[in-house]
Amino acid sequence: MNWITLRTQILDLQIVGLYTLPNGDTLPAISIDTKLFPPAGATVEGLEVVVIPATRIERTQYLGRGILNYEGECLIRQFNPVNDTLDAIQKLSPLFNRIRVAPRVFPSTGFAEIETVTITFEYFGEHD
Numbered sequence: 620m621n622w623i624t625l626r627t628q629i630l631d632l633q634i635v636g637l638y639t640l641p642n643g644d645t646l647p648a649i650s651i652d653t654k655l656f657p658p659a660g661a662t663v664e665g666l667e668v669v670v671i672p673a674t675r676i677e678r679t680q681y682l683g684r685g686i687l688n689y690e691g692e693c694l695i696r697q698f699n700p701v702n703d704t705l706d707a708i709q710k711l712s713p714l715f716n717r718i719r720v721a722p723r724v725f726p727s728t729g730f731a732e733i734e735t736v737t738i739t740f741e742y743f744g745e746h747d
Contacts, residue, residue: 622651622672623679625714629668632710636665666707669694674739693738704736715740 629635629649636648641660648667650656657663675690679729693711704723712718721737 622670622694625670626651627660628714629711631671634666634710635668636663638663638667653706663696663698665697665699666702666704667694667696667698668707668711669696690739693740695736695738697734704734707734708738712736718743 621742626649628648637645638657639662640658641644646657648657648665649670650662650668651670670691670693672691673689674692677688677690679686679688691717693715695704695707695711697707708720712720716740716741719739721739724735
């Protein structure tokens with residue numbers, strides 16, 4: 620999976636919100652495989668998408684070749700109390716193969732503006 624292409628495809632959906640950094644700069648609220656982003660003190664508006672490419676890896680044999688089956692997660696958080704994550708799930712799902720959508724975590728007391736859902740996806744790579 621080409622992560623730069625995936626990031627561009629997600630941005631093209633025009634569903635992500637904004638990170639506001641401590642210095643006042645704003646960036647799209649999307650993070651792919653980094654533990655340092657967004658930096659401490661950043662705030663989020665709207666929808667945040669966090670893609671964690673490899674949470675589990677399995678190696679299998681297929682026709683004499685080693686196939687690596689990667690499993691990753693796409694975490695979606697909606698910080699806007701007026702919107703939910705359903706539209707984002709519908710738009711993001713076609714970008715991943717073999718997905719499983721976890722139950723939605725609805726807003727709760729103290730976190731009334733945040734709704735969360737996780738999409739688990741699989742992708743493959745050859746390995747001899």
